[in-house]
Amino acid sequence: MGNVSKGNITVVLFHRRTSFLISSFLLGLIALPSMELPTTAQKTPGMNPASSTPTYPAAPPPPQVVPLPNQRGVQEREIETDYRVSNLLGDFTGNLWVGSWRGLSRIDPNTGKIVARVSLPNIAIGALAQDKVGRLWVGNYEGLTRVDPRTNEITAQNLLLPSKRVLSLLLDKRGYLWTGTDNGLALISPDQGLTMTTVKNLPGVSANALTLDAEGQLWVGTLEGLVRVNTANALIMKRIADLPGATVQALAISPEGLIWAGMPNNLLVINPKNGIVLRSVTRLRGSNVTSVRFAKDNSVWVGTSNGLLRLNPNTGAVLDEVAGLPSSRVLAVAPDIGNKLWVGTSEGLAWVMPNMGRAKTHLAFSRAVK
Numbered sequence: 001m002g003n004v005s006k007g008n009i010t011v012v013l014f015h016r017r018t019s020f021l022i023s024s025f026l027l028g029l030i031a032l033p034s035m036e037l038p039t040t041a042q043k044t045p046g047m048n049p050a051s052s053t054p055t056y057p058a059a060p061p062p063p064q065v066v067p068l069p070n071q072r073g074v075q076e077r078e079i080e081t082d083y084r085v086s087n088l089l090g091d092f093t094g095n096l097w098v099g100s101w102r103g104l105s106r107i108d109p110n111t112g113k114i115v116a117r118v119s120l121p122n123i124a125i126g127a128l129a130q131d132k133v134g135r136l137w138v139g140n141y142e143g144l145t146r147v148d149p150r151t152n153e154i155t156a157q158n159l160l161l162p163s164k165r166v167l168s169l170l171l172d173k174r175g176y177l178w179t180g181t182d183n184g185l186a187l188i189s190p191d192q193g194l195t196m197t198t199v200k201n202l203p204g205v206s207a208n209a210l211t212l213d214a215e216g217q218l219w220v221g222t223l224e225g226l227v228r229v230n231t232a233n234a235l236i237m238k239r240i241a242d243l244p245g246a247t248v249q250a251l252a253i254s255p256e257g258l259i260w261a262g263m264p265n266n267l268l269v270i271n272p273k274n275g276i277v278l279r280s281v282t283r284l285r286g287s288n289v290t291s292v293r294f295a296k297d298n299s300v301w302v303g304t305s306n307g308l309l310r311l312n313p314n315t316g317a318v319l320d321e322v323a324g325l326p327s328s329r330v331l332a333v334a335p336d337i338g339n340k341l342w343v344g345t346s347e348g349l350a351w352v353m354p355n356m357g358r359a360k361t362h363l364a365f366s367r368a369v370k
Contacts, residue, residue: 243263340353
C-alpha cells in the first residue's frame with residue numbers, strides 16, 4: 001500500500017510540477033535560456049565589442065559603372081501612337097470621313113462630333129472613295145475594303161490587286177472604281193467587288209494620285225510624271241514625262257480644266273491637251289507639295305510638308321497662310337464641308353472657318369486625348 005501510495009504521490013507531484021512550469025512559461029515568469037552562438041560566429045569583422053554600433057573601415061566609393069545605351073527612348077518611339085490623318089472625304093449625307101492611322105471615323109462637320117467608328121483589318125489608311133450608291137471604299141496597306149455606311153460593317157475586302165498597298169482611289173463617270181497601288185492600277189466593279197482589269201506596265205509604276213479631266217479620262221500621277229488612261233478600255237492614251245521633280249504625288253483639275261500637279265519640290269500647272277507645263281508656282285518652288293484641292297470660290301488650297309496655303313489660281317498669289325495647325329506637315333485637305341476647311345496633318349485633324357485666320361485642333365484626333 002505504501003509503495004502504491006508513494007507511486008501515487010510521485011505521479012501527483014509530477015503533474016503539479018508540469019502544470020506549474022507550463023503556467024510559468026505562459027505568464028512569462030520563467031525566461032528561456034538564451035541561444036549561445038559558436039565562438040567563431042560571435043566575432044563580426046568591424047564590430048566594436050564595447051559598443052553595439054557597427055563600424056566600417058574607410059574606403060573609397062565603388063567605381064562608377066558606365067551606363068548602358070539608352071534604349072528606353074527607342075522603344076517608346078517604336079510603340080508611340082501615330083496620330084497622322086492621311087485622308088478626308090465628304091460623303092453624300094454631308095458628313096466627313098476621317099481616315100487616320102488609328103482607324104476610320106465619321107464625324108458631323110457642323111459640330112465636330114464623332115458619329116461612328118469603323119473597325120478595319122488594317123488602320124494604315126491610304127485612300128478613301130464613295131461609290132454611286134453610297135458605299136465607302138477604303139484603301140489600306142493590306143488591300144481594299146468596302147464599308148456599308150448605314151451599318152458601318154465591312155461587306156467586301158482583300159480583293160485581287162496588283163499590290164496590297166493602296167495609295168489612291170477614284171470613281172469614274174460610269175461608276176467604276178479605279179484603284180492605284182504602289183505596283184500599278186486596277187479597275188474594280190463596286191457592285192460585285194471584283195477586279196475587272198489592270199493597267200499593265202504602267203509607266204512610273206506607282207499610282208500615287210488620281211484625277212478625272214473634263215472628258216472623263218483618268219490622269220495618274222506616278223514616280224515618273226503623268227499618265228492619261230482611257231477609262232473605257234484601260235489603255236494608255238498619253239504620257240507626260242521629264243517633269244521637274246519627276247514624281248507626282250498630288251493631283252487636281254482646275255475649273256478651267258488644267259492639271260495642277262504637286263511634286264516633292266514644286267507645284268506645276270499643266271495643259272492636259274498638249275502636255276506643256278504652263279507655269280511653276282513661284283511660292284511653292286522648293287516645297288514638298290502633298291495635297292491640292294480647289295474650293296467652291298475657285299481658290300486652291302495647297303498642303304505642303306511645311307504648312308498650308310490658299311492661292312489665287314490665276315496669278316499664284318498667296319491669299320492665306322494658315323497658322324495653328326497640329327503639325328506643319330499637311331497630308332490631306334477637304335474644303336467646304338460643314339462651312340469649314342478640314343486639314344489632316346501628321347499630328348492630327350484641324351479645321352478652319354472662313355475669316356478665322358487660325359486653325360483649331362480637333363481634340364479627338366490629337367495627342368491631347370489618347
